[in-house]
Amino acid sequence: GEEVAQTPKHLVRGEGQKAKLYCAPIKGHSYVFWYQQVLKNEFKFLISFQNENVFDETGMPKERFSAKCLPNSPCSLEIQATKLEDSAVYFCASSQSSGSGYTFGSGTRLTVV
Amino acid sequence: AQSVTQLGSHVSVSEGALVLLRCNYSSSVPPYLFWYVQYPNQGLQLLLKYTSAATLVKGINGFEAEFKKSETSFHLTKPSAHMSDAAEYFCAVSEGDSSYKLIFGSGTRLLVRP
Numbered sequence: 001g002e003e004v005a006q007t008p009k010h011l012v013r014g015e016g017q018k019a020k021l022y023c024a025p026i027k028g029h030s031y032v033f034w035y036q037q038v039l040k041n042e043f044k045f046l047i048s049f050q051n052e053n054v055f056d057e058t059g060m061p062k063e064r065f066s067a068k069c070l071p072n073s074p075c076s077l078e079i080q081a082t083k084l085e086d087s088a089v090y091f092c093a094s095s096q097s098s099g100s101g102y103t104f105g106s107g108t109r110l111t112v113v
Numbered sequence: 114a115q116s117v118t119q120l121g122s123h124v125s126v127s128e129g130a131l132v133l134l135r136c137n138y139s140s141s142v143p144p145y146l147f148w149y150v151q152y153p154n155q156g157l158q159l160l161l162k163y164t165s166a167a168t169l170v171k172g173i174n175g176f177e178a179e180f181k182k183s184e185t186s187f188h189l190t191k192p193s194a195h196m197s198d199a200a201e202y203f204c205a206v207s208e209g210d211s212s213y214k215l216i217f218g219s220g221t222r223l224l225v226r227p
Contacts, residue, residue, distance in 0.1 A: 004156075031213055041201065043217040056214055091156060095213065101147065102215060104157040 002026060006092050006105035007074075013082045013112050021108045022074040025094030031055065032075050033095070033102065034067060038088040046090075049075065082112045115140045115206050119218035127226045132191040134221045136178075136204030139185060145207040146187045147215065148178055152200045160202075163187060174198070199225045 005024040013019045025032045034046040045059040049069040060067070064083075069075040079086055089109050093102040120135040138144060145164050149157040161172025168180040178189045187204060201222050205215040 033214060035215075041203075041220040043203070043215075045214045045216070048214055059214075093157075093215075097213075101159045101162050103159070104149075106156040 002103075004092055004094050004103050004105035005074075006090075006108050008108060009106070011108055011110045013110065015084060015112055016081050019079045019082050019086070019110055019112075021077045021090050021092075021110070023077070023092030023094075023105060024074040025092070026103055029094035029096050029103070031095045031097070032069055033093045034075075034077050035091045035093065036088045037091060037107070043091075046077070079110075082110075084112050086110060087112045115144070115208060115216045117204050117206050117216055117218035119202075119204050119221050121221055122219065123222045123224065125224040125226060126194045128196055129193050132176075132189070132194045132198065132223065134189040134202050134204075134223065136187045136189065136218060137185055138187060138204070138206045140206055140208060142208055146178075146180060147205045147207070148172065148176070148187075148189050149203045149205060150200045151203065151220075157203065160189070194223075194225050196225050196227065199223055 007022045032049045036044045047057045047060045047067050048055040052069050064080045067077045089107040091104050091107045093104045095102045116139045118137045147162045148160040151157050160176050161170045163170050163180045171177045176191045201220050203220050204218040207215050
């Protein structure tokens with residue numbers, strides 16, 4: 001399809017629980033990106049993939065965050081042992097290349113209580 | 114290291130007035146530049162992009178932006194604001210081939226007064 005599909009739209013987890021977010025990129029787009037939007041505006045880059053390979057993971061808090069993009073499956077972002085500060089909206093985006101622009105999904109709002 | 118500065122966290126204009134949202138960037142290589150709009154509780158929608166072709170870029174909804182290398186700026190304009198333009202606007206930079214990730218500015222909230 002022509003949209004990036006993110007599920008679920010909302011996710012509530014107790015502190016210490018696991019959270020798993022999903023992203024189906026646009027067909028034909030080789031690159032997938034995850035961003036975290038906190039404090040109303042700030043966007044933080046987490047990780048990117050080129051097909052199923054990690055392309056850039058410089059933004060990932062590696063202790064508790066992990067991500068995968070496997071063939072024929074939605075990409076996923078998993079947070080083990082969530083903390084209150086993980087509360088944010090997580091956006092996925094896909095792109096054919098850097099110059100073609102990025103198409104964003106509508107986000108998953110994670111609330112850790 | 115790349116960075117983006119958006120001057121003014123809030124901009125208020127009257128309906129029909131000129132919209133000017135400012136964006137300055139720093140990049141060690143020729144950048145790709147983007148403007149995105151975010152409506153409440155929604156994702157980011159691409160308004161326009163600069164990828165080293167024409168310096169004046171036209172986008173959707175009547176918006177345009179001009180790349181000025183000497184000023185390291187990529188300001189967003191629209192001649193006449195509509196009520197429906199009220200939203201959050203983000204400028205972003207990418208280093209193109211070396212790193213595909215976007216670095217975002219902190220956003221500017223556009224308020225349109227009737």
